Amino acid sequence: MSDPLREPTIPASQLYTRRRVAPLLALGFASGLPLALTGGTLQAWATVEQVSLQEIGFLTLVGTAYTLKFLWAPVIDRYAPPFLGRRRGWMLIMQILLALGMMAMGLMSPGQSLLPLALLAVAVAFCSATQDIAFDAYRSDVLQKEERGAGAALSVLGYRLAMLVSGGLALILADQWLGWGQTYMLMGVLMLIVALATFWAPEPAVPAETPRSLARAVVEPFKEFFSRPEALTVLLLIVLYKLGDAFAGALSTTFLIRAAGYTATEVGTVNKLLGLAATIIGALAGGALMAKLGLYRSLLFFGLLQAVSNLGFWLISVGPHNVWLMAAGVGLENLCGGMGTAAFVALLMGLCNREFSATQFALLSALSAVGRTYLAGPFTPPMVEYAGWPTFFLLTVAIALPGLVLLRWRRADIERIDGRTDA
Structure with missing residues (x-):
């Protein structure tokens, strides 16, 4: 019915x-x-x-x-x-x-x-x-x-x-x-x-x-945002949602050339052409699906795809040296990453109060880079050295899970942002 x-x-x-x-x-x-x-x-x-x-x-x-x-x-x-x-x-x-x-x-x-x-x-x-x-x-x-x-x-x-x-x-x-x-x-x-x-x-x-004054424009975006009951958990979700993706991609080019043995030309061609095309297709498909699924279910579905797509790099690390295998793994990761990015940007837009949208979006987008800059960047090399590439890519799937658990836990908050409740 x-x-x-x-x-x-x-x-x-x-x-x-x-x-x-x-x-x-x-x-x-x-x-x-x-x-x-x-x-x-x-x-x-x-x-x-x-x-x-x-x-x-x-x-x-x-x-x-x-x-x-x-x-x-x-x-x-x-x-x-x-x-x-x-x-x-x-x-x-x-x-x-x-x-x-x-x-x-x-x-x-x-x-x-x-x-x-x-x-x-x-x-x-x-x-x-x-x-x-x-x-x-x-x-x-x-x-x-x-x-x-x-x-x-x-x-x-x-x-x-x-x-x-x-x-x-x-x-x-x-x-x-x-x-x-x-x-x-x-x-x-x-x-x-x-x-x-x-x-x-x-x-x-x-x-x-x-805003009636510059002082209000500076203070009120923070005051308004942190007055929301879901503020802290949503901020944590922003850091965690694409964290698994950030770890998997932090040294992906180094992995493909140094560990997997592909040439710089092969990697460049796949990343620049296939990777870009897959990201674009993923973003467009994700944007279209969001109108049907709603924000929460899109974030959950695309987040699961982002996590699973990291197994493509794991398969490259344990599989035979094959350019088509490498292209499939990179293409899948970019496709799912593009879908996740569309939903993630929509989440950031939904979080902004229109009176202060310039300041709040700038802050939220800066926060979204924390995982990539301060966690994935510094911690990926020692993790690879300790565990090796195959185990590392399996760990990136696990790293993606806390964000999805938090998303499921705060479902009501996300649906309130989206203005709908999905059955």
Whole structure:
């Protein structure tokens, strides 16, 4: 018997073409485009121009703004530009500044003016992080509950495509066709083009109130969040939900090359092409399924798939040396990881109070990196040395389980966030 209280299933094609959802593809692209240009691509440019290894090492500090963006997120919550609304106005300002900054980087050379170029890259990273603050808040504000999964999926798709363009494609263009300066110029023009999506994107149906003061914008996001009865357990869930995935992926490239014996070309091809395609398919499928399953059941189902998919790496570690086996394992892990990411981003959006969505999303997304940065990174090497690769990958499945147990325990909290109760 059908449940009269359950929302009707929405076709995926209709979800992804909705006016509130479709622009997120281009806006996600704008969000991801600057990252490699101030990171890996910039380091490659410096390497080609014979900059010393020590100086290239300092370039890794350029991206610090991405981890500290929660510090100025309250400013984005409090103040609104006089055009395009509180979120889109900031997005457009940052997109124009980013385009100009990328073009200005193209006028310099790391071999001749490394310090000015590095300082400009810091400014570009700051503008990029600020755009991310506004974009994450806009996405949280504009999407309806049943659209969050699809919105998260399109954002991930746009972001990944942008990283491919500003990473791999930019290197090819710079090396074979345009040179480094012209490539950065082209990326700036591309940013201006995708910025047009900011005009196309609609305002939220009911705009949220703006905090009355900067002090309120700083204090109230914390006060409001921690006044919720589920606050601490949800914060712990954010750390634990993708922890097994983080451990499995921390040294996956090293494992495939050094332990499994695949060449760098084989690993690069599988990771860049198949891995990216599988992540995109997983995110899009996850976004579509969320409209039917709801947030809680999606998190549980996709979380189980994330855990089980780590067995693909275990099979690579004990199985024969076979590129197809390696591709299947990597593809499965990325497919399930993409589905989990769509649900996880939807959870973060659902946790945000729209009045403070810029600050709260920035804080929650920073917290979500704790497991990857401070747990998986430092502890994976000693675990591998002690247990060996096959046992380590079995342990990553176990590491994923506490998050799923916590999710099951706090089911009512997640369903309250989602605004539905599944039978």
